[in-house]
Amino acid sequence: MSKEPLILDGKLVSDDIKAKLAVKVQELKEKGVTPCLATILVGEDPASATYVRMKGNACERLGIISKKVVLDESTTTEELMAAIQELNEDPNVHGILLQHPVPHHIDERAAFDTIRIEKDVDGVTTLGFSQNAFGFAEYPSCTPAAILAIMDYYNLPIEGKHAVIVGRSPILGKPVSMMLLNRNATVTICHSRTKDLANIVSQADIVVAAVGKPNFIQGNWIKPGAVVLDAGYNKGNIGDCDYEACAEAASAITPVPAGVGPVTIATLLKHTVESAERTVQV
Amino acid sequence: MSKEPLILDGKLVSDDIKAKLAVKVQELKEKGVTPCLATILVGEDPASATYVRMKGNACERLGIISKKVVLDESTTTEELMAAIQELNEDPNVHGILLQHPVPHHIDERAAFDTIRIEKDVDGVTTLGFSQNAFGFAEYPSCTPAAILAIMDYYNLPIEGKHAVIVGRSPILGKPVSMMLLNRNATVTICHSRTKDLANIVSQADIVVAAVGKPNFIQGNWIKPGAVVLDAGYNKGNIGDCDYEACAEAASAITPVPAGVGPVTIATLLKHTVESAERTVQV
Numbered sequence: 001m002s003k004e005p006l007i008l009d010g011k012l013v014s015d016d017i018k019a020k021l022a023v024k025v026q027e028l029k030e031k032g033v034t035p036c037l038a039t040i041l042v043g044e045d046p047a048s049a050t051y052v053r054m055k056g057n058a059c060e061r062l063g064i065i066s067k068k069v070v071l072d073e074s075t076t077t078e079e080l081m082a083a084i085q086e087l088n089e090d091p092n093v094h095g096i097l098l099q100h101p102v103p104h105h106i107d108e109r110a111a112f113d114t115i116r117i118e119k120d121v122d123g124v125t126t127l128g129f130s131q132n133a134f135g136f137a138e139y140p141s142c143t144p145a146a147i148l149a150i151m152d153y154y155n156l157p158i159e160g161k162h163a164v165i166v167g168r169s170p171i172l173g174k175p176v177s178m179m180l181l182n183r184n185a186t187v188t189i190c191h192s193r194t195k196d197l198a199n200i201v202s203q204a205d206i207v208v209a210a211v212g213k214p215n216f217i218q219g220n221w222i223k224p225g226a227v228v229l230d231a232g233y234n235k236g237n238i239g240d241c242d243y244e245a246c247a248e249a250a251s252a253i254t255p256v257p258a259g260v261g262p263v264t265i266a267t268l269l270k271h272t273v274e275s276a277e278r279t280v281q282v
Numbered sequence: 283m284s285k286e287p288l289i290l291d292g293k294l295v296s297d298d299i300k301a302k303l304a305v306k307v308q309e310l311k312e313k314g315v316t317p318c319l320a321t322i323l324v325g326e327d328p329a330s331a332t333y334v335r336m337k338g339n340a341c342e343r344l345g346i347i348s349k350k351v352v353l354d355e356s357t358t359t360e361e362l363m364a365a366i367q368e369l370n371e372d373p374n375v376h377g378i379l380l381q382h383p384v385p386h387h388i389d390e391r392a393a394f395d396t397i398r399i400e401k402d403v404d405g406v407t408t409l410g411f412s413q414n415a416f417g418f419a420e421y422p423s424c425t426p427a428a429i430l431a432i433m434d435y436y437n438l439p440i441e442g443k444h445a446v447i448v449g450r451s452p453i454l455g456k457p458v459s460m461m462l463l464n465r466n467a468t469v470t471i472c473h474s475r476t477k478d479l480a481n482i483v484s485q486a487d488i489v490v491a492a493v494g495k496p497n498f499i500q501g502n503w504i505k506p507g508a509v510v511l512d513a514g515y516n517k518g519n520i521g522d523c524d525y526e527a528c529a530e531a532a533s534a535i536t537p538v539p540a541g542v543g544p545v546t547i548a549t550l551l552k553h554t555v556e557s558a559e560r561t562v563q564v
Contacts, residue, residue: 109416126409126412126413126416127408127409127412128412129412129415129416130408130409130410130411130412130415131408133411133412133415133452133456134391134408134411134452159475160475160476160477162477162482168463170415170416174415174460174463177471178456181450181456181471181473184473184475186470186471186472186473186475186476186477186482187470187471188468188469188470188471189459189463189468189469189470190468191463191466191468193441193442193466193468194442194468195442195444195468200444200468
């Protein structure tokens with residue numbers, strides 16, 4: 001294919017989401033409510049620290065309060081759960097984000113599930129997953145929601161398409177599979193034990209890369225005209241797809257960086273504002 | 283293929299499960315606990331009445347108490363939820379089964395989600411679905427669990443196989459997809475909006491029919507040597523697969539009746555006994 005693919009510009013999509021949010025934040029403030037996202041960072045992982053800082057900055061640029069909780073690497077599961085519980089009970093906090101991954105000695109699932117569903121704006125709780133899978137979650141997992149937001153922004157059809165998801169994590173591969181299924185895609189979920197991955201990916205109309213391995217998805221796996229969504233974000237700003245090669249075949253593709261990433265953050269802010277709006281409605 | 287397929291005998295698998303359960307029921311009774319499954323039937327649907335009766339009889343044959351709650355067709359969602367709440371609070375009830383489907387005016391999801399997770403032996407709650415999807419449910423949805431029990435009884439490999447699920451309901455298609463995925467199958471989920479279904483099914487090493495349409499899956503869709511699991515149970519004891527034609531190609535196949543059905547009931551009893559055991563351990 002000599003035709004250039006459509007570059008799915010995550011900056012453009014996130015700016016569109018944030019412009020709408022700015023209006024809502026203003027309206028909330030006039031009602032005396034300032035949306036507040038609490039972020040919890042456990043330990044010293046530099047990438048995680050960067051993500052939390054980016055999310056905090058994005059909040060502040062929109063007038064959303066960013067409440068930062070930083071816990072020591074040696075924090076126990078119980079201590080982390082207590083910190084989350086405190087945020088659950090704080091009426092001024094509308095959303096809680098626990099930065100993934102936490103140190104290995106912590107039970108991350110137990111910590112995630114301590115977050116009250118009403119404040120689970122990152123969409124990481126067990127209950128939130130199934131609400132999402134059944135189509136009625138208030139806050140679907142942010143990266144999957146971002147992927148769908150990008151497709152919708154560009155009017156890329158989902159119904160009847162064959163979507164192949166590479167990866168099966170509880171906060172990315174599994175929820176995006178369920179969301180695309182609920183939008184009437186036929187969905188195939190692949191992973192490290194999948195045999196003949198290239199052959200399966202080559203049948204996809206929509207490829208979602210959610211595997212966490214740099215340049216893993218090869219260009220010659222992509223069916224000409226397929227839509228490629230790269231949710232990978234590996235060291236050195238490298239995605240899960242070999243971008244140049246995949247772009248040769250794709251009709252549309254997200255770059256890394258400035259693809260799924262910024263929209264994920266905008267989605268997190270959107271959920272936080274929605275949560276704040278719900279407290280006003282009550 | 284002239285070779286006869288292996289008939290996956292649901293009666294044999296369920297007898298095996300029930301023989302083990304009989305011992306456990308005896309042990310529980312010696313400790314003063316008789317397992318009890320409460321079934322709720324709303325309305326007059328004859329098929330539903332038959333299912334509930336079969337489940338009740340299966341309980342009684344094993345010495346499990348079958349507590350039958352029968353509610354009028356005109357029951358409201360609130361009345362049904364109140365009836366479930368009463369069973370939740372009854373310490374002598376170890377499992378609660380709400381027979382699907384309920385009359386249209388009832389919010390079935392709300393009713394299912396009234397069942398306490400500790401008594402959700404049928405595996406129908408929203409929270410139970412995601413616990414299952416994340417691999418830590420105590421009581422996975424019974425029909426999906428039965429499908430896996432049959433495969434395990436016959437030592438049919440799952441890891442690395444391509445499983446194609448036809449159907450995406452919250453109590454069958456979606457949970458069986460997650461369970462096969464957690465067992466390291468590559469999983470494709472198809473449904474009414476899937477294009478070129480025959481082509482997708484023809485790539486499957488494992489076919490799960492969960493669509494509720496008699497003789498829907500055609501024999502010439504089945505890859506020679508595939509394993510066919512038919513969870514359909516339509517009027518006149520007819521499965522979702524055209525049995526004779528599918529059996530020509532399959533290496534192993536469940537008949538209808540006497541395939542998945544009896545194992546589903548045995549699984550329900552197993553979960554009820556496990557729930558009773560947990561009350562003794564506490």
